[in-house]
Amino acid sequence: MKVSIAIGVDSVPERGKDEGRIVAVKPSGWKWGTEEVKQFLILEVDLGSSIATIEDAQKLTVPHFDTGDLWWPSSEDKDGNPIEPPKILAKRRYNIPLTDLVAKAQVLGKTIDLAKVKDMTVEYQPIKAITIPFATMILDRVKGTKLIATDLVEINNAGK
Amino acid sequence: MGSARKTGTNESIHTYGNGTRQYTSLQTWEDAHTVDCVATTTSHVLECYDDAASFNDYVTIAGATTNATYFRIVRPAAGQGHDGTPNNGVSFFLTTDAVVFSLSETYSQVQDLIAKLTPATSAGRNTYVISGTLAAMIGCIAFNGASTGLVSGFSMIGGGGICVDCFAHNNTGVGFVTAGYTASKDLRFYNCIATNNGAQGFKMASNQATVVFTFTNCLASGNLANNDFIDATSNSPTRTVTYCASGDATADDWGGAGNRISQTFTFANSGGDDFHLAYGDAGARNYGTDLSADGTYAFNDDIDKAVRGASWDIGFDEYVAYTIAADSGSYGITGVVVGTLADRLIDGLAGSYALTGITAFPLVGRMLSGDPGGYAVTGFVADLVHGGIGAYVLTAEPGSYLVFGTDTGLLATRILNANPGGYIITGQEAITLAQRLISANPGTYGLTGFDAEFLRSTFEYFLNAEPGSYLIVGSEAKSILGRMLSANPGAYTVTGQEAVTIARRVLNAGVGDYILTGRSTSLLANRTLNCNNGIYILSGSDANLIYTGLPSLIKYRNFLIYKPSAPMGRRIRIIKLPY
Numbered sequence: 001m002k003v004s005i006a007i008g009v010d011s012v013p014e015r016g017k018d019e020g021r022i023v024a025v026k027p028s029g030w031k032w033g034t035e036e037v038k039q040f041l042i043l044e045v046d047l048g049s050s051i052a053t054i055e056d057a058q059k060l061t062v063p064h065f066d067t068g069d070l071w072w073p074s075s076e077d078k079d080g081n082p083i084e085p086p087k088i089l090a091k092r093r094y095n096i097p098l099t100d101l102v103a104k105a106q107v108l109g110k111t112i113d114l115a116k117v118k119d120m121t122v123e124y125q126p127i128k129a130i131t132i133p134f135a136t137m138i139l140d141r142v143k144g145t146k147l148i149a150t151d152l153v154e155i156n157n158a159g160k
Numbered sequence: 161m162g163s164a165r166k167t168g169t170n171e172s173i174h175t176y177g178n179g180t181r182q183y184t185s186l187q188t189w190e191d192a193h194t195v196d197c198v199a200t201t202t203s204h205v206l207e208c209y210d211d212a213a214s215f216n217d218y219v220t221i222a223g224a225t226t227n228a229t230y231f232r233i234v235r236p237a238a239g240q241g242h243d244g245t246p247n248n249g250v251s252f253f254l255t256t257d258a259v260v261f262s263l264s265e266t267y268s269q270v271q272d273l274i275a276k277l278t279p280a281t282s283a284g285r286n287t288y289v290i291s292g293t294l295a296a297m298i299g300c301i302a303f304n305g306a307s308t309g310l311v312s313g314f315s316m317i318g319g320g321g322i323c324v325d326c327f328a329h330n331n332t333g334v335g336f337v338t339a340g341y342t343a344s345k346d347l348r349f350y351n352c353i354a355t356n357n358g359a360q361g362f363k364m365a366s367n368q369a370t371v372v373f374t375f376t377n378c379l380a381s382g383n384l385a386n387n388d389f390i391d392a393t394s395n396s397p398t399r400t401v402t403y404c405a406s407g408d409a410t411a412d413d414w415g416g417a418g419n420r421i422s423q424t425f426t427f428a429n430s431g432g433d434d435f436h437l438a439y440g441d442a443g444a445r446n447y448g449t450d451l452s453a454d455g456t457y458a459f460n461d462d463i464d465k466a467v468r469g470a471s472w473d474i475g476f477d478e479y480v481a482y483t484i485a486a487d488s489g490s491y492g493i494t495g496v497v498v499g500t501l502a503d504r505l506i507d508g509l510a511g512s513y514a515l516t517g518i519t520a521f522p523l524v525g526r527m528l529s530g531d532p533g534g535y536a537v538t539g540f541v542a543d544l545v546h547g548g549i550g551a552y553v554l555t556a557e558p559g560s561y562l563v564f565g566t567d568t569g570l571l572a573t574r575i576l577n578a579n580p581g582g583y584i585i586t587g588q589e590a591i592t593l594a595q596r597l598i599s600a601n602p603g604t605y606g607l608t609g610f611d612a613e614f615l616r617s618t619f620e621y622f623l624n625a626e627p628g629s630y631l632i633v634g635s636e637a638k639s640i641l642g643r644m645l646s647a648n649p650g651a652y653t654v655t656g657q658e659a660v661t662i663a664r665r666v667l668n669a670g671v672g673d674y675i676l677t678g679r680s681t682s683l684l685a686n687r688t689l690n691c692n693n694g695i696y697i698l699s700g701s702d703a704n705l706i707y708t709g710l711p712s713l714i715k716y717r718n719f720l721i722y723k724p725s726a727p728m729g730r731r732i733r734i735i736k737l738p739y
Contacts (some may be wrong), residue, residue: 006185006188008191012194015194015195015223015224016194016223017191017194021191023185023187023188023191024185024187024188024191026184026185030184031178031179031184032179032184032185032188033175033176033179033180033181033182033183033184033185033188034180034181034182035174035182035183035188035192036182036183036184036185036188039188039192040188040192054256055255055256055257055279055280058256058258061187063220071257072257072258072259074282074283074284074285074309075259075284075285075286075289075312075315076284076285076286076309076310076312076315076333076337077284079365079392080284080310080312080333080334080337080359080360080363081337081339081363081365081392082286082289082315082316082317082337082338082339082365084291084317084318084339084341085262085264085289085291088220088222088223091191091194091223159257159281159282159283160281
């Protein structure tokens with residue numbers, strides 16, 4: 001399925017924010033807000049057929065947990081008592097490295113000016129009109145590898 | 161002390177809603193403002209607009225540096241908040257298996273939002289989670305949460321947060337569940353309500369002896385049987401439950417002052433998810449304790465931001481009848497919550513009220529029973545009104561009434577039988593009303609529309625009996641005027657093709673000055689000049705006939721005749737003027 005993704009363009013390690021982190025995932029064609037289009041780079045990404053619903057696609061926004069969980073674990077135990085969530089090491093587990101994105105865009109006939117991308121005071125969305133295939137683009141900071149189809153299947157099934 | 165809703169110092173406000181706002185995703189705002197609020201001396205606020213029936217969105221607020229002065233807030237924009245029910249306001253209906261609002265940041269707050277969590281599958285999830293120290297959910301609502309696993313309303317864990325004026329209703333899991341897994345933490349619930357949840361209403365769980373649970377002014381009813389307030393702790397933490405009320409016998413299981421068990425609560429409209437306390441409630445009204453000087457979290461208002469009275473009520477709502485009772489005047493009341501408000505208004509108040517909407521019925525019932533004043537009743541509620549009152553109601557109330565709609569007939573009948581005054585009556589039921597009106601009440605009437613047809617039949621009474629001024633237009637004026645002019649001296653403005661007949665009557669009977677226009681004035685003039693002394697100004701096509709026929713017409717009377725169209729020197733004819 002195709003989705004619209006907002007990725008962070010700044011890097012603030014002390015706040016757990018990595019450049020290229022997948023901050024939000026919305027349905028394809030989403031009309032983002034007037035500040036969002038300045039502060040984030042908006043991508044249309046094709047996740048293939050491994051993920052079929054927006055609810056499962058949003059698991060790409062999972063934090064980097066100390067437990068390595070692929071999604072928020074259940075909030076309650078078998079007796080209905082609350083469970084403390086795992087510790088968050090970084091705001092997001094998955095990101096799309098901007099340098100990789102520049103290269104991919106170039107292949108697809110689009111040029112990305114990274115200096116403009118990182119200027120969060122102006123709207124600059126150079127690739128909103130094209131669709132980026134997910135393969136070789138999404139980095140799992142826990143595994144240190146790019147996601148492949150089987151990873152997406154695993155993400156899709158997380159928590160089910 | 162003040163509102164439970166804290167405001168930050170140096171608030172930097174951004175907007176949330178559809179694509180015309182600054183943010184369409186809670187996560188993007190949260191990410192962009194995960195900063196050091198203290199170092200930058202800024203409180204970041206996201207104000208949500210009710211741009212959609214609901215937003216399918218969620219967020220974990222974590223990672224900013226905050227303190228009691230500079231923190232983050234998510235709240236509705238002014239005028240966008242809910243009405244104390246899940247039915248109106250900024251709503252987040254989430255289908256993703258996630259917590260809608262997770263607040264793990266010290267001092268930050270989520271205020272006055274509505275959330276429903278319904279993922280297709282879930283092993284167990286909470287709609288709201290509070291885990292930051294003195295992080296707070298204020299005035300929030302969690303309702304109808306459901307999935308394959310249990311969905312609870314509010315969960316408080318870890319850090320020692322607070323929940324004030326919140327409402328958990330009809331979730332498959334627990335209404336409010338709290339767990340103290342960290343030593344020496346205080347977990348507080350003030351003035352919250354849990355109703356109709358599939359599991360417990362309020363549940364404590366802990367394995368720490370030094371944790372303190374505090375439940376004050378909380379109300380639980382209709383949850384899992386005998387589970388309104390439940391203890392699942394170990395190691396005997398401190399459980400302070402005071403001034404709480406339950407439908408079952410659990411609110412006093414830990415001792416504590418002011419607890420009330422086995423209570424029956426009366427809510428404004430529980431079937432419509434409106435759990436404000438009703439006028440007649442005897443289970444929670446005035447049985448709470450004043451938290452305006454609370455040492456941890458002092459506040460003085462309820463879920464509607466209404467300032468609480470001298471005697472606090474248990475639960476999120478403070479019944480405010482006394483505030484309104486002191487206030488006479490005019491009120492415009494609309495929407496589904498008018499029932500409760502109406503109860504308050506009507507408890508003793510004279511004044512004018514405009515009531516609309518489907519819940520106006522209870523209000524009208526009360527209104528008509530006891531309160532003098534002017535009322536405008538619109539819509540199909542009028543049907544209930546006229547069905548729900550007795551004749552004595554209206555006979556006791558003089559005043560002015562505006563009655564609209566198809567059901568006004570019977571209501572109007574009652575009003576008009578008993579109350580003299582001025583009425584504006586429209587719609588097809590005006591017939592019945594008019595009949596009554598005209599038979600009994602002298603006064604001034606404006607009659608228009610197709611109902612004049614029926615009115616005509618009533619004018620025998622109307623015109624024969626009632627002196628006054630009348631403005632009559634339309635094709636049916638003929639018969640009306642026939643009656644009118646024979647019996648009532650006075651001033652009349654008559655227009656249209658019926659002027660002929662009218663004129664005959666006028667001139668036969670009335671003494672006075674007349675200005676006559678239109679093609680039928682000849683007949684009128686004949687009559688006039690035969691019978692009546694006076695001054696006449698004649699114009700129109702028939703005036704010439706009158707003018708030239710004057711010598712034969714004028715035999716016995718004294719006249720001054722002015723004809724503007726006659727040649728100079730012949731425009732005025734004075735015949736036997738006595739003066």
